[in-house]
Amino acid sequence: xxxxxxxxxxxxxxxxxxxxxxxxxxxxxxxxxxxxxxxxxxxxxxxxxxxxxxxxxxxxxxxxxxxxxxxxxxxxxxxxxxxxxxxxxxxxxxxxxxxxxxxxxxxxxxxxxxxxxxxxxxxxxxxxxxxxxxxxxxxxxxxxxxxxxxxxxxxxxxxxxxxxxxxxxxxxxxxxxxxxxxxxxxxxxxxxxxxxxxxxxxxxxxxxxxxxxxxxxxxxxxxxxxxxxxxxxxxxxxxxxxxxxxxxxxxxxxxxxxxxxxxxxxxxxxxxxxxxxxxxxxxxxxxxxxxxxxxxxxxxxxxxxxxxxxxxxxxxxxxxxxxxxxxxxxxxxxxxxxxxxxxxxxxxxxxxxxxxxxxxxxxxxxxxxxxxxxxxxxxxxxxxxxxxxxxxxxxxxxxxxxxxxxxxxxxxxxxxxxxxxxxxxxxxxxxxxxxxxxxxxxxxxxxxxxxxxxxxxxxxxxxxxxxxx
Ligand code: UGA
Numbered sequence: 026x027x028x029x030x031x032x033x034x035x036x037x038x039x040x041x042x043x044x045x046x047x048x049x050x051x052x053x054x055x056x057x058x059x060x061x062x063x064x065x066x067x068x069x070x071x072x073x074x075x076x077x078x079x080x081x082x083x084x085x086x087x088x089x090x091x092x093x094x095x096x097x098x099x100x101x102x103x104x105x106x107x108x109x110x111x112x113x114x115x116x117x118x119x120x121x122x123x124x125x126x127x128x129x130x131x132x133x134x135x136x137x138x139x140x141x142x143x144x145x146x147x148x149x150x151x152x153x154x155x156x157x158x159x160x161x162x163x164x165x166x167x168x169x170x171x172x173x174x175x176x177x178x179x180x181x182x183x184x185x186x187x188x189x190x191x192x193x194x195x196x197x198x199x200x201x202x203x204x205x206x207x208x209x210x211x212x213x214x215x216x217x218x219x220x221x222x223x224x225x226x227x228x229x230x231x232x233x234x235x236x237x238x239x240x241x242x243x244x245x246x247x248x249x250x251x252x253x254x255x256x257x258x259x260x261x262x263x264x265x266x267x268x269x270x271x272x273x274x275x276x277x278x279x280x281x282x283x284x285x286x287x288x289x290x291x292x293x294x295x296x297x298x299x300x301x302x303x304x305x306x307x308x309x310x311x312x313x314x315x316x317x318x319x320x321x322x323x324x325x326x327x328x329x330x331x332x333x334x335x336x337x338x339x340x341x342x343x344x345x346x347x348x349x350x351x352x353x354x355x356x357x358x359x360x361x362x363x364x365x366x367x368x369x370x371x372x373x374x375x376x377x378x379x380x381x382x383x384x385x386x387x388x389x390x391x392x393x394x395x396x397x398x399x400x401x402x403x404x405x406x407x408x409x410x411x412x413x414x415x416x417x418x419x420x421x422x423x424x425x426x427x428x429x430x431x432x433x434x435x436x437x438x439x440x441x442x443x444x445x446x447x448x449x450x451x452x453x454x455x456x457x458x459x460x461x462x463x464x465x466x467x468x469x470x471x472x473x474x475x476x477x478x479x480x481x482x483x484x485x486x487x488x489x490x491x492x493x494x
Contacts, residue, residue, distance in 0.1 A: 058081055058082060058083060059082045059083065059135055059136060059238075059241055059242055060082070060083045060133060060134040060135050060136075061074075061077050061082045061083065061084045061085070061134055061135070061136050061137075061138065061242065062084070062085045062086075062087060062130070062131035062134040062136075062137045062138070062164075063077070063084060063085070063086045063087065063137075063138045063140055064087050064088075064128070064131065064137065064138065064139050064140065064141060064160045064163075064164060065087075065088060065139065065140040065141035065142065065156070065160060065178070066086045066087070066088035066090075066093060066094070066097060066103075066124060066140075067088075067104075067140070067141070067142055068104060068106070068209055068212065068320070068389065069140045069177060069178075069205055069207065069212075070086060070088070070138070070140030070141070070177075071086065071093075071097060071102065071103065071104075071109070071113075072106060072109060072207065072212040072213055072216050073138060073140055073177065073205070073216055074086035074122065074124070075109060075112045075113045075116050075122060075213075076112060076213060076216040076217050077138075077242070078112075078116035078119065078121040078122035079112045079115065079116050079217065080217065080245050081121070081245075082121065082242065083121050084116070084121060084122045084123075085123055085124070085125060085130050085131065085134060086122070086123070086124040086125070087124070087125050087126070087127070087128055087130060087131060088124065088126065089126060090126075091126055094124045094125060094126050097113065097124040098117070098123060098124045100113050100114040100117050101113075104388055104389070105386075105387060105388035105415040105416075106209065106210070106212050106213065106387070107210065107211075107213070107386055108212075108213035108214070109212070109213055112213060128163045128164060128167060129166075129167055131164055131167045131168075132167040132169075133169075134172070135171075135172055135173065135238065136172070136173045136175055136238055136239070136242055137164055137168070137172060137173070137174045137175065137198075138175050138176075138177050138203075139157060139160050139161065139164075139174060139175070139176045139177060139178055140177040140178060140205075141156040141157055141159075141160045141178055142156055142178070142320070143156065143157060143178050143179055143180055143324075143328070144320070144324060145323075145324040145327055145328065149331065150327035150328065150330055150331040151181070151327075151328055151331035151332070152179070152180065152181055152324065152325075152328035152331075152332075154178075154180055154181065154184060156178075157176070157178050157180060157184070157188070158188075161174065161188055161191060161192060162191075165191070165192065165195035165196050165198075166195075166196075168192070168195075168196035168197075168198040169196070169197070169198070170196070170197030170198070171197060171198070171199075171234070172196070172197075172198040172199070173198065173199050173200070173201060173234075173235050173238045173239070174188075174192050174198055174199070174200045174201070175200075175201045175202075175203045175239065175242075176188065176200065176201070176202045176203065177203055177204065177205045179204065179205075179265050179266065179269075179321070179325055179328075180202075180262055181262070181266075181328060181329075181331075181332040181335075182259050182262040182263050182266070182332060182336075183259065183262070183332075183336075184262065185200060185202040185225060185258035185259075185261070185262055186258050186259070188200055189227060189258070199227065199231050199234060199235045200227070200235075201224055201225060201226050201227075201235045201236075201239060202224075202225035202258050202261040202262055203222070203223065203224055203225070203239060203261070204223050204225075204261055204262070204264060204265035205265075206219065206220065206221070206265070206268065207219075209319065209384070209386070209387040209389055210384065210385065210386030210387050211386070217245075217246075218246065218249065218251070219246055219251055220251070220252075221251060221252045221253070221254065222239075222243055222246060222247070222251055222252070222253045222254070223253075223254045223256065223261050223264050223265075224236060224239050224253070224254070224255050224256070224261065225256055225257055225258040225259070225260060225261020225262065226255060226256070226257065226258075227258070228257070236255060265325075266325050266328070266329045266332075267329075269321055269322050269325040269326065270325065270326050270329055270342070270345055270348075272310055272317075272322060273317055273322045273323075273325075273326050273345070273348050273349075273352070274344075274345075274348050275310040275311060276310055276311075276312075276316065276317045276322075276352070277316070277317075277347075277348040277349075277351040277352050278311075279293060279296075279297055279311045279312065279313045280313050280314070280316055280351050280352065280354075280355050280491075280492070281351050282296055282297075282313065282492065283313040283355075283491050283492025283493075284351070284354070284358075284492065285492075286492040286493065287358075287491075287492055290494055291492075291494075292492070292493045292494060293313045293474070293491070293492030293493055294313070294474050294490075294492075294493050295493075297311040297312065297313065312473070312474065313474055313491055313492045314355065314448075314472055314473040314474050314475075314491050315355050315356060315358075315359050315394040315395065315398065315446050315472035315473065315491065316351075316352040316353070316355040316356060316394050317352055317383075317394070318383035318384075318391070318392040318393045318394045318395075318397075319383040319384065319387075319389060319391055319392060319393070320389060320391040320392065323349070323352070323392045324392070326345045326348060326349055327345075327349065329342055329345060330342055330343070330345050330346060355394070355491065356394050356397050356398055356401070358491060359394075359398050359444065359446065359470060359472045359491070360398060360401050360402060360405070362444075362470045362489050363376060363398075363402055363407070363442055363444055363470060364405070365489075366442045366466070366468035366470065366487070366489070367407075367441060367442060371402070371405045371406055371407045372405075372406040372407070373406065373407070373408055374407050374408065374441040374442065375407075375408045375410060375439055375440045375441050375442075375465075376402050376407045376408065376409050376410070376440065376441065376442050376443075376444060377410055377411075377412070377433075377436040377437045377440035377442070377443045377444070377464065378395070378398065378399040378402070378409055378410070378411035378412070378436065378444055378446060379412060379413075379433060379436065379443065379444065379445040379446065379447070379449075379452045379455075380395040380412075380413055380416075380445060380446040380447025380448070380449060380452060380472075380473075381393060381395050381396045381399065381411055381412075381413035381416040381417065381419075381420045381429075381446075381447065382395065382413055382415060382416035382447050382449075383395065383396075383447070384447065384448075385447055385448055385449045385450070387415070387416070388413075388415035388416045388418070388419055389416070389419070390416050390419045390420050390423065393416075393420075393447075394446060394472075395413075395446035395447045395472075396411075396416075396420050396423070396424065398444065398446050398472065399411040399420075399424070399427055399446075400424055400427065402444075403424075403426060403427055408428070409427055409428060410428045410429070410430050410435065410436040410440070411427055411428070411429055411430070411436065412429065412430045412431070412432065412433045412435070412436040413447060413449070414449055414451065416447075417429045417431065433451065433452070433455075434463060437460055437463040437464050438463045438464070439463075439464070439465050440463070440464040440465065440466060441464075441465055441466040442466045442468050442469075442470065443460065443464055443466070443468070443469045443470070444469075444470040444472060445469065445470065445471050445472055445473060445475070445476065446472040446473065447473070448473040448475040452475075453475045453476065455476075457469075457480055457481045457483075457484030457485075457486055458484055460486075461484055461485065461486070467485055467486050467487060468486065468487040468488075468489065469481055469486050469487070469488055469489070470489045470490075471488065471489065471490045471491070472491060474490045474491055474492070474493060476488070476490075478490065478493070
């Protein structure tokens with residue numbers, strides 16, 4: 026990876042209030058004590074705000090949602106994210122963190138992170154960036170000369186250049202694009218110890234000044250030799266969407282191999298192990314299963330396709346449509362396996378659905394393959410009882426028609442078929458003998474290829490994985 030080490034900029038101020046904290050086994054040289062605002066306190070912004078305060082900065086998190094702000098001020102995370110409640114509480118106790126619904130509270134901060142959502146537009150592939158524009162428009166009256174607005178949201182390439190004009194016309198502030206690569210479930214670690222930093226900056230002295238401010242924000246990570254790529258706006262925006270497009274492609278590649286394995290009797294999990302030993306390929310993100318979901322990968326590849334089409338380069342990323350189709354076909358496959366297991370007679374059969382979140386260690390059900398499978402089976406007339414350690418409340422809000430069970434044992438009890446769609450540890454570790462004592466049927470569909478087929482078959486079960494015999 027490209028590492029750029031730049032001499033300290035003349036704009037860097039000396040660090041104030043240096044203190045030491047620890048994160049995992051790493052020393053954190055904490056506390057340049059910058060004043061920071063974070064606009065948008067969702068999965069990205071809340072973690073960013075708390076992490077920046079944990080690193081010694083003085084942070085105000087701002088969100089339009091009163092209930093969310095009240096929870097955050099009370100030290101309660103409004104969503105499940107391991108480690109977040111702990112750093113929220115410690116940062117609030119330190120007095121370096123607070124949350125508000127009033128954008129005017131951003132006044133006085135030097136760096137303003139914009140971390141609002143850019144969801145898929147209804148009925149279209151493109152991203153809805155109206156929340157980003159609204160955040161910037163709302164922020165401009167409270168910006169001072171020399172402040173830095175740092176965009177974190179994932180936006181279509183070209184957005185930052187447009188917003189930079191808006192910011193400079195409305196204030197003397199600068200704009201940088203500073204994409205975020207955190208993974209839900211590891212968001213705190215990824216924010217405090219990122220694997221790289223990317224700054225998309227304006228040219229010339231403005232860029233130098235913006236860089237100096239970001240260097241001060243990220244002094245701890247930079248001090249720990251985190252690779253830094255300094256670039257222009259367009260590249261920074263593209264880095265983010267191309268990273269997610271690559272990850273989505275890797276997952277759909279292995280899922281395409283699973284489809285071929287299904288008609289040839291091959292085993293995609295062994296195939297992934299074997300090709301993954303090639304360091305050029307790598308084993309990570311080669312887990313075949315029900316596919317990718319969440320608030321990022323699916324909508325980001327669609328938004329990328331839409332933006333490339335706008336730019337007259339639709340053909341360059343046309344393959345992403347295929348990546349999307351392969352991904353969605355895997356959900357069909359899981360539903361088909363359930364229907365097969367019931368000999369086509371799904372009506373009023375009890376289906377235990379293990380997992381609702383789009384992945385473990387998250388309560389996020391946005392575009393979740395697991396929830397989608399539960400909803401489709403319900404639509405086919407099955408008596409679906411779905412369970413998840415963290416994601417039931419979010420699932421129920423979207424799909425109150427589904428029956429949810431807090432305990433996996435209740436979902437499994439008298440089930441005609443069992444389908445595992447989110448690989449939480451407690452489902453990976455299920456004992457086939459114990460499930461036999463609960464369920465009526467003897468077919469388990471492993472939508473994440475995370476169970477041991479040998480032990481399930483030995484216990485009398487028909488095991489069906491994805492792309493494995
Ligand atoms: C993703 C990226 O990994 C982050 O780097 C990025 O910052 C983030 O999107 C974002 O844009 O904000 P995240 O959505 O948290 O992070 O989830 P991932 O860990 O990427 O997983 C995405 C989906 O792929 C999940 O449904 C997961 O189950 C699935 N997956 C992952 C597979 O099906 N197979 C794999 O081998 C890996």
